[in-house]
Amino acid sequence: MTTLVAQEQSRSLDGAEKVAAVLLALDREASQRILKYFDHDELREIARLAAGLGAVPATALEEIYSALIDEISHGGVDLVGNAAQAENLLTGVISEEQVADIMSDVRGSSNQFFWRRVCSLPEKTLADYLVNEHPQVIAIVITKVDPAYAARLLAQIPGPIRAKVMRRMLVSKPIAESVLRVVETTLQDDLFATSNAPSSAELNARVAGIINQLERDQVDEILEGISESEPLIAAQLKSLIFSFEDIVKLGQRARTIVFDQLPTDRVILALRGADAGVRDSVLPCLSTRTRRMVEAELSTDASPPKREIAAAQRQIADTVLRLADQGAIEIPKSGSAPDQPE
Template identity: 45%
Template sequence: MSTPLPDEVAKIVSQQAGRAYSLARPLFGAEKVAALLLALDKPIAGRLLKRFDSLELRQVTRAASELGSVNPATIEKLIEDFAEQFSAGAELLGSAGEAENLLAGALEPEEAAEILSDVLGNSNKAMWDRLSAAPESVLASYLLKEHPQTFALVLSKLSSGTAAKIMAQTPRDLRNGLMRRMLSPRPVMDPMMRILERTLHEDLLLNVARNTGADTHSKIADIINKMERDQIEDVLTSLAEDRPKDAETLRGLLFTFEDIAKLSQKARTTVFDRLPADRVVLALKGTDGAFRELILSSMGARAHRMVESELNTGGPAQQRDVLKARRAIADAVLEMAERNEIEINSGGQSDAIFE
């Protein structure tokens, strides 16, 4: 059986990085590349590594150093998809030593040493730093289900600020017990620590990353909210052509001046109690009678009379000034909602909906 050429192997390895499998312990991204390289003969692996750039080398080296034990079924599946040039059933172990051997011979000693120092010295710290930045409520909820010894160990690795906030959400008896365990820590073998770090990475960091999609939609919605109404419709229509679900999600997050009609009476009253009368007058220019009356009914008696009088006796206004005033009011509503002072989707909608 002929040995695959480096270019062919590199191409197949690259394809493996983006595919997922349902295995006993799934491998993802750089883990697949590292497992395949470790399974290859060292000279071939070295020739392949020379084709990677610096970032790719660091990613693969980090994955190889943290790979741990990979069972034969996983290796066999990877090999079948990669090529039919490997023997099935062998087990491999990714470790710091194997990562060092993987780089040896492929790179100059100085370059290999630099990469290993960067990867092995910083990867664990980086993982705990990222974990410390995760929401404390998520961490607390997860750790409360774990054994107190595991709970205490994780707390000892987190930043002091994050650990304190998690402690504040922990029942008194458990909190005091955790403090005692942290004062008398038990040594943890390196393999067990790697297993714990991998589990936390998969259970917490990956889930937090997956949930950032909602934050992305919120940020984009905030940008779209600042656009003019015709621009908003144009953007959403364009998005709906190839990303209909995203467009639908964004529509649900948007809030325009006209959407004030959908607020509850209590929320509208809260909003217009805090807005200057001249801005309300400007924003209501050009609106129909029913919408105007809905807004006026949400204002106090004195403000109601003042705004109504200005609308009846005042002159016309520039469209850009009217749109600016409406945008400012919509922004004020969103800011109040962010501070939990009002609810935008409270369920108490007006019977009259204006487009």
Template identity: 35%
Template structure:
């Protein structure tokens, strides 16, 4: 409700706030503006645009409502240009345009989520992995269920489970937080083509290195670490060799033994130490494990070429399951980065 200040000019609440912010100047006012939500910013912008000239006496009495001491200043003129100048230090241009043209703000917000749904899945996945779980859950809640299903299926297991649990009872998101998330998504969308290309390039490189013999693979990774250490850390999480079997989860090894024949497992394990065999075979059903251990205890030798071939077959089975998101090889790219 408008309120007269000492018999001078009658001001509404938004007009008082606009006058005080304009007196503060850009740096402090910009910090305060970041705390306003969209409706308040719109009301403030309208009030400032029609504020006009205010005498020092009116300003002095206005400030007396908030503080005990205030020195008189020059006449202050409030208009749209002034408030736009203040907002420029606190908000992006698109949001300022939305404040002064409210009818155009909502379509822009809708476009963010529509564009995200049309973005390559690899780029969306990389973006979500880099975000906090609560933020990722909010973003997933804005996607169509069919799109969200594809994205969730490709997330690392811990992130996938956290996102799904969060969707059951989503947290309340303040207007300010929602706006910040939308701005982050909008910025990520601008980088989406590059992000998708980066993901594809790393996947292709990991596939090539996985096909090399261990000495060659190690040499290639050393070279990559020297030139592009961050990419090397991410690619490393996508690599797998026979010697990495112990770091697979028990579930992943159990799935492996469902697909690999006893003969291949026996041949691949020849020449390995007891600790390695015990760890790997701990996930195998007891009957199959006894058969494998019986064959290995016979002490029969095998040509190195046959052993290498069997180990490569095991590795290819594991990589195939990982590519279909049936298992995970280890740490996520986000953790490596």
């Protein structure tokens, strides 16, 4: 090891190598904070350089950044860059899939994480895609996936194509890494870019989640604007939107479950801005003691800021949506009557 350091004493690092060396020298938390500012291609380059950096003496690190002397000067070989260290550098900064993609490129090997993900696809889905590809591409995929999955996949492929694929698997030469990389990239773009895109139902839920945070008049304005051109979408959104005033649509049992989870002070604050109909639907759902407290407070002349009232009402509406999502209560469909008191 001492000989290795001596051989490296005169080594000169270029700009990108200095970045990799400094990042390896920093503690993990510090390096992760910095790495978040790099894009994917820059991270790939840093990982490649870090993996091939080898031994770097303390003198070289001192020349890069003298302020790091106390942290990295431990005697002997202060820093050794290799593939394991490069992978450790990226872990926690980007997703596991991105780390696997970058390190497969650095190591010159196939992306095992990606191929495990391919095996998570239904065999029929992948087979329907592959039957339109060249038999050589199908053969490459078959050789990379799990054998049990490969057998089920082949069973979904028409017989004539299956025979061509098996023949190519038997007579083809080893796959070049550059070819494998092209296949992996194409499959990623064709199969997973689409599967990761949100469905229309998910998009509706996202939009409804945003709209649910708005004031009632703003919600009505948005729905009216959408319904002019897309009445069906507007109807779907309306079924996902729940405001504080909609509490009257819930059955008494559901209202009881909701208000059991809310602090009394929030209930009082919300009801100060509510009309008589909402108050009349909420008060019977409270315990006797809580109801007396609420009614006593509402009889006073207190005038809290409107924004505080709106926040309390929004909290109650959010609680309803959360409990409905958990299956604890059910929100009646638009136009249906609420549950009758039990």
